[in-house]
Each structure stands twice: as structure tokens, then as C-alpha cells.
Amino acid sequence: MSSRTRQPTNPCLCDALRQASRAVTRVYDQEMRSVRLRTTQYALLAWLGHAGEVRQRDLVGLTFLDETTLTRNLRPLIDADWVAISPGDDRREKLIRLTAAGAAKLKQARPAWERAQEQMRSRLPKGKWATLMKLLPELTRLADQD
Numbered sequence: 001m002s003s004r005t006r007q008p009t010n011p012c013l014c015d016a017l018r019q020a021s022r023a024v025t026r027v028y029d030q031e032m033r034s035v036r037l038r039t040t041q042y043a044l045l046a047w048l049g050h051a052g053e054v055r056q057r058d059l060v061g062l063t064f065l066d067e068t069t070l071t072r073n074l075r076p077l078i079d080a081d082w083v084a085i086s087p088g089d090d091r092r093e094k095l096i097r098l099t100a101a102g103a104a105k106l107k108q109a110r111p112a113w114e115r116a117q118e119q120m121r122s123r124l125p126k127g128k129w130a131t132l133m134k135l136l137p138e139l140t141r142l143a144d145q146d
Contacts, residue, residue, distance in 0.1 A: 024120060031116040035109040040073055042113055045082060045098060045106040053097040055088060064140060077102065 028039040037045075047062055048054070054062070060070055074096065077083040082102030088095045098106070121129045 027119055028113070028116040031112040031119075032109065035105070035112050037105070037109050037112075039116075041077060042106075042109050044073055044077060045102055045109070046113075048083060048096065048098040049103060049106050053095050056085075056094040056096055059096055064144065080105075 025039050028042075032039055032042055044063070047059065051059070051062060056067070056070065059065075060067055063070065065073065074083055074085075078085060080101070081099055082105050084097055084099050086095045086097075087093065124132070
């Protein structure tokens with residue numbers, strides 16, 4: 001039995017969530033390879049597809065990424081012309097939007113994302129998917145309280 005299939009229970013919530021996140025990310029990244037995206041890139045394209053043009057600080061709030069990580073994750077999307085940045089009303093403000101090429105990439109990648117979703121859904125016991133999809137945003141909100 002591999003060390004990844006049978007691990008002792010971890011009493012640390014943070015570490016247990018990080019382990020789960022890494023394992024789930026591997027599933028999604030495997031599917032995203034077919035469209036030459038990483039899960040983190042797909043997620044940003046999807047957020048921008050949903051939000052439209054958004055201030056960088058608002059995208060930080062939507063994604064729960066810090067500004068440095070967001071900037072680093074946006075760079076390859078900008079370089080690929082999937083995302084564009086323009087100045088806002090205030091010179092310090094940056095507006096971020098999905099380009100037409102980015103929308104096309106998002107559409108191309110959607111089936112890979114759906115396959116990853118289905119893989120994870122099928123691996124969970126009945127009812128756990130809905131429970132997790134309800135619990136995780138609530139956990140994010142509770143953990144982010146000041």
C-alpha cells in the first residue's frame with residue numbers, strides 16, 4: 001500500500017486541508033494538461049469570466065489570494081494574451097479583464113475541468129460532494145473573519 005493511500009489521521013485542520021488541496025489539485029492539473037493550463041490558471045480565467053472587468057483588489061477579495069500571488073499567477077495569462085490589464089480612474093488602480101482569446105481558452109478548457117469535477121465527485125461517498133461544496137465556502141468565510 002502506498003504512503004499516499006493510507007495515512008494516519010492528522011489532528012491539524014490546516015495541514016489536513018493543505019494535503020487535501022494538493023491531492024485534489026493533482027487530479028485537476030492532470031486533466032488541465034490536455035489544454036496546457038494549470039488549475040490555478042483555469043480558476044483565474046473562470047473568475048474573470050464570471051466577474052467581467054474587475055479591479056485587482058476586488059479580484060484579490062474574490063480569490064482570497066494575496067496581491068503578490070495574484071500578480072505572479074496573472075503574469076503567464078497576460079503573456080498569453082488571455083488577460084489584459086488597464087489603468088483605472090485612479091493611477092494606482094488596475095483593471096483586469098478576460099480577453100477574447102482568454103474567453104476562448106476558458107471555453108476550450110471547460111471540458112477538462114468538468115472531467116476533473118466528475119472524477120472527484122465519483123470518488124466521494126454519496127452526499128459528501130454537496131456537503132463539501134457547502135462547507136468549504138463557509139469555512140473560508142469563517143477563517144477570514146478579523
